[in-house]
Amino acid sequence: MKNKPTHLVSLFLCLTLVACSSSEDISVTAADAGLDGKSELASERARVETHNLNIWPVVKNGIEPDEYIEATIKQLLAKMTLEEKVGQMLQPELRVVTPAEVKEFHIGSILNGGGAFPNDEKYATVDDWVATADTFYDASMDDSDGAVSIPIIWGTDAVHGHNNVFGATLFPHNIGLGATNNPELIRQIARATAIEVAVTGIDWIFAPTVATVRNDLWGRTYEGYSEDPDIVKAYAGMIVTGMQGQSDTPELLDSSHVVATAKHFVGDGGTANGIDRGDNLATEQELFDIHAQGYVSAIEAGVQTVMASFNAWQGKRLHGHRYLLTDVLKHRMGFDGLVVGDWNGHSFVEGCSSVSCPQAINAGIDLLMASEPDWKTLYLNTLAQVRNGTISEVRIDDAVSRILRVKLRAGLFDNKPSARPLSGQRELIGSPQHRALARQAVRESLVLLKNRQQLLPLDRNLNVLVAGDAADNIGKQSGGWTLSWQGTGNTNKDFPGATSIFAGIQQIVDDAGGTATLSQDGKYSNRPDVAIVVFGENPYAEGQGDRQTLEYQPGEHHDLALLQKFQADGIPVVSIFLSGRPLWVNRELNASDAFVAAWLPGSEGAGIAEVIFRAKSGESQYPMVGKLAFSWPKDTQQTTLNRGDTDYQPLFPYGFGLSYGDIDTLGDDLSEQVFKSVTTGLKPLQIFNRRAMSPWELVIDDEQGAEAVFSGSRLENGSMSIVSVDQLSQEDSRQVNWLGGRSGTVALTSDDSYDLSPYAGVSSVLSFSARLSQAPTSPLIARLQCGEACFGEIDITDNVAALNHGEWTRLAIDLKCFAQAEMDFSKVSTPFSLATSGMLGLAFGNVVYEANAQKNADISC
Missing domain, CATH: 2.60.120.430 (Galactose-binding lectin)
Structure with a gap:
């Protein structure tokens, strides 16, 4: 068991010296949470019996209950008013709440969405972030009005590094990390991310995403590690450990670690037709076997928060799914942390709106992400719903207990953000050690799909032409969730300390006496020895990244034309393909001599050059080790293509990836026929x-x-x-x-x-x-x-x-x-x-x- 925190001893002693009303143990059973009366209890039992709880495992939680924490929770609850409790259950977004409102409404949490910064300043400094965190923390601890002092917790989407912060290290997105098949590397990345987050005074990361992606049309495919639940399970616990620290050791949630989130519970990667926030039609057994494996290892590692998913399961929205959130997650699987909603996710529950959703709270949401300016109306409506019995006080106490448990375990009562050991240490943001780790991740994530006549690795002293609109574009190579939500609106100047793919190539080639020339459109006056073309998807994030086809550049083929131009000129072509999912690129493969799936590598584009060029000695500097964690389609109709399918015929199977020296038999004659679905009339x-x-x-x-x-x-x-x-x-x-x-x-x-x-x-x-x-x-x-x-x-x-x-x-x-x-x-x-x-x-x-x-x-x- 973790050593007893000193702050809890003092707080517990203080609370025992004041007169508190007696209160019963607030722990609740699976059937009792949020229920009033025998008839509703009977209805709830009948509901549970329509499913099969035995499918779901009893999980040993990585963090043992602490008697001091539990006693402190009971004492705090006894002192809190209903208004204070409801305030703890709301999480407004940074742009729609002020510190004064945090104090007035006893708000328990805030978040910054993608593209939200202190003072709405994209180039906010570390000091700006810490000062903002302090201001909100001080407001939450202000007891001048007689309120109980409970520290606010700030959450952020640091999904591939601390990606909202100017100058932070940006690691490859999860789809690339899945190709490394290196759980220890993943733990180290999570650790580095936690450090950079702690530097800015923020307490909580909305990661890891543990979706098992089954349809690559889904716009969040790159947030998943694999189509294979085994990889997801192997990674989830390691990431939680990296962010929070090893459970049952003194490092657990110490000052250099932060709270992690397993998301999105559950089935977000398996919606019909890959539609974001759509309906997952899996059986309950499939839901566990395929989509819930990451939660098993995350809970075993002691994850403190789980985020509910936007999607539905068999027609019922997860934000309102009491069976899955309460019966399965909290009681069967033993999760004792808090369940947070997604961005206004409660408003999608049947019968709900952004300002009223007792259904979500009764289902098991403990903290409502109230991202719109109307969050105060939600606060007032929730108060009224408790007072009229729509939401029971037992359910409120359970939710607030979970929120307090996370805050106490995280040590948030100890010090304001600026007083924490790592806070304000600017040199840790984008540090050389973290960037070196990111370059390692880039190197190990690359998957070699084609290497005709052993073109790669290249000699360093060549005349190299680097082309394509992604060659010198750090924003494009970083993808979504990069300074802005969709990853758009950025230039290379927005990434100090980062290297584009071209910059990495240029450094290696120039140092060896060769020549590296950037020509985005491929024009040249001095015939190159080789053309490296860097191209791929433009940045996108959830919703806006959903596709209607896996065909790359449907209706336009300017990247293909660039490859074919070099091919017609007899110049060897190396394609570096950036994407957030496998795409149908048969035409581009045919027009390439070597083809590397580089995914979305992040800020350290130099990692690519380190692999595709030989060392000065002439040997491979780094091996090509990445293997596909997603099956690669051979035609445009294979939107659902996963290992173990009965009719499994990919172009490149799960686990494929050439190493240097392997014989490549792919050829240049892949079918370029675009298969289209038979429809009646024109589609919208x-x-x-x-x-x-x-x-x-x-x-x-x-x-x-x-x-x-x-x-x-x-x-x-x-x-x-x-x-x-x-x-x-x-x-x-x-x-x-x-x-x-x-x-x-x-x-x-x-x-x-x-x-x-x-x-x-x-x-x-x-x-x-x-x-x-x-x-x-x-x-x-x-x-x-x-x-x-x-x-x-x-x-x-x-x-x-x-x-x-x-x-x-x-x-x-x-x-x-x-x-x-x-x-x-x-x-x-x-x-x-x-x-x-x-x-x-x-x-x-x-x-x-x-x-x-x-x-x-x-x-x-």
């Missing part, structure tokens, strides 16, 4: 679905030519502003504010033109969600563009002005309205734009071309 064409869908970009422009691409979470150009907002899910829509004075346009556009004529010929509509916040003061024009002087437009001012303020409404425009304006649908460059010279506040989302939907048009011509 998504132009904007939580993000601009490729090949379109979201831009704002005005009459003075102040065009800017929207790639972050907010943007303005003087005449208008645009910011990401929530409609049905996190940041799935955009709020546009026109300031008036000169014409401004928001558009989904591309430099190229595309043939959308099939939609024009089948009674289609252009539909989008809209929410009015300020009525238009000048005409609002919806326009489609088909070239500089080719367009179709329609005035929709009256239709928008008639919308109910603050309410989301679907608008559908008959495409014939644009065709009548002589629009040429065979060469569309801008499939959606809105323009006005007046003032207007309008949010939009989910822009779609819908075939055979003319009867649903709101605007006809």
